Amino acid sequence: MTLAPKERSLQNYPNEIPRRLYLALVVIITIALYYALYVGGGVAPLLLASLKLPFNEFVYIVAFGNLIGAFASLIAGLADRFGRANLVVYGLLLVGLLIAFVMPNVTTSDEWAVAFFAVSFVEGIILVATPALIRDFSPQMGRATAMGFWTIGPVLGSLTVSAxxxxxxxxxxxxxxxxxxxxxxxxxxxxxxxLFLKELSPNLRDQRMVNMRDRVLIELRAKGLDIAQSLRKPWQQMLRTDILISALGVSVLLLFYYTSVTFMLIYFVTVFHYSVHQANVIANWNWGVNAFALVIAGMLSDKMRVRKPFMIFGGLGALIVIYFFLKAAGTNASFETLAFLVAAQSFFVGFAYVSWMASYTETVEARNPALTATGLAIWGWILRVVVTVSFLSFPLVVSSVNPLLTAPYVIAAYKHALAAHIAPAPALLEALAGIKAAAAAAPAEWMNWFWICEAGIVFFLFSVFLMRGRWSPAAAKADEAAHDARVSAELAGLHAAASAR
Structure with a gap:
């Protein structure tokens, strides 16, 4: 049985202007949610110092939050049965209350962790529900453009934080x-x-829509669609190699992205000795270019009717740029060079990711369009598990961060002791030695982490070959023409049967 909130349910596929407005609202929601999730990263050095939160503990909290989000993503697979809109609406309310009234008033790291876990849980649900809404309101021929705007959500959330x-x-x-x-x-x-968010009724959203010309046929089919049958054994239908491997592939592609969101500000502060303000300026370039790339890549992918070439182009470009970025660690690379490299990798990843999102939903639809949220739940779970594992691994690879973050306070204590003509305590001298060793080790450790990010991109490139879609624009255009012919024939048959009655 499928339940849907009737007050938010559309019984007819919306016209072009309302459809675009619903899509725009979902994008705005996504931006707001990721802004809330990432806001702590923009003030991380101040936050950690105020709450006396060691960097390693901060990483473990973020990792566990992602794990919570992973299982919340699986819960969101129920959106195939119970609808998407109310999950989004009331999840957004909960996040707003936590961010506005709880997190600014925490006084200990434990309190902050609990609040962050709650936000992560809700984010894990909406991570599935919002792209499901985007898919519902966008036919395949416009899917990459629509997903490009949805994918702007995390990016503009990050840009909003830094700006x-x-x-x-x-x-x-x-x-x-x-x-x-x-x-x-x-x-x-x-x-x-x-006030304004709506969703398609189950009979409409549980079909595959290639282009807007399918609208009439979809509405006619919806009158006799057996929803209960299409939703039987959802996990068994979706746990397939092409879905699992492609979801894993994009998750490891984004290792550098999640590093940027959570740790890159700390990287620039500890390795290149930038201020928090300077590091946020680089972040502005990073997320601004990424947002531009997502929209342009989505439009081009839809225009050319292919996804895979854009995924390969983006993956290879990111692989090359990140190599030059990692080689800059520990050098005297200029602020402008680092900003350019960060922005360039963000451009290429944008091309890869937006075309992947469109291709993945099409891969899921090829299995069963009625189980879109279930397929997206699998992706959300795998993504969050990968991020959790990477965050738990990060302090093992980059162990120098915590001494470098505490360096200003240790150095200030040392100078105070000298000014007061007091012999520095042995523990203080040991801390100074640790800072010196950490500063020497940091560039190589960060390079090792970036090599892991590179390996993730290589895996992604191989996973592309398992996904649905053509390589050739000409072949994709021929597929669309054949589909239109089938739709016309089916409509003619339905009209003939209606006339005979």
Whole structure:
């Protein structure tokens, strides 16, 4: 049995303007959610210092939050039965309340961790529900463009963090203000969502729509569609090699992205000795270019009717650029060079990721279009598990971060002792020695981590060959023409049968 919230359920496929407005609203929701999830990263050095939270513990908290999000993603597979919209609406409300009123008022690392876990749980659900809504409202021939705008959500969420932090932190000078501003914005978007978000009825969304010309046929089919039959044994239908490997492939492709979101500001502060403000300026270039690439790649992929060439182009480009980026560790590379390399890899990853999102939903649809949310739940679970494992592994590979983050406080204590003509304590001298050793080791350790990111891209490139879709635009165009002919024939048959009655 399929339940859907009737007050939010559309019984007819929307016209072009309402359809685009629903898509835009889902994108705005996604931006707000990821802004809330990533806001702590923009003030991480201040947050860790204020809560006396060691870097390793911070990493483990983030990792466990991702693990919670992974299992929340599996729960969101129920959106195939119970609908998507209410999961999004009330999840956004919960996140807004946590960010606005709970996280700015925590006083210990344990309190912050619990609040972060709650946000991660909700994010894991909406990670599945929002792309499912995008898929529902976008036929395959416009899918990459629509997914490009959805994929902007995490990117513009990251850009919003760096941009607002850049503007406000010099004034507020507190990490709490970043959460308060974010919470107010999320709650405002919740009100908009509560008033206007709708979703397709199950009979409409549980079909495969290639282009807008399919609309009439889909509405006619919906009147006799057996939803219960199509939803039987959902996990058995979706746990297939092409779905599993492609989801794993994109998850390891994004290792560098998740490193950028969580640790890159710390990388620039500890290795290149930039201020938090300077590091956020680089982040602005990173996310701004990525957002541009996502939209352009989506439009080009739809225009050429292919996905795989864009995935290969993006993967290879990112592989090359990250190589030059990792070689810059420990050198005197200029601020402009680093900003360019970060932005360039972000451009290529954008091309790969948006075309993958379109191809993945088409791969799921080829199995069963009624189980889109279940297929996306598998992707969400694998993605979060990969991120969890990578975060748990990060301190083992890059062990120098914690001494370098505490360096300003240790050095200040040492200078104070000298000024007071007090012999520095042995523990203080040991800490200074540890800082010196960490500074020497840091570049090589970060390079090792970036090599792991490179290996992830290589795996992604091989996984592309398992996915649905043509390599040739001419072959894809021929497929579309054949589909249109079948649709016309089926419509003619339905009209003839209706006339005979």
């Amino acid at each position: 607002i932090t850049t503007l406000t932190l010099p004034i507020t000078k507190t990490w709490q203000s970043a959460y308060q501003i974010c919470g107010a914005i999320v709650l405002a978007i919740f009100i908009l969502t509560f």
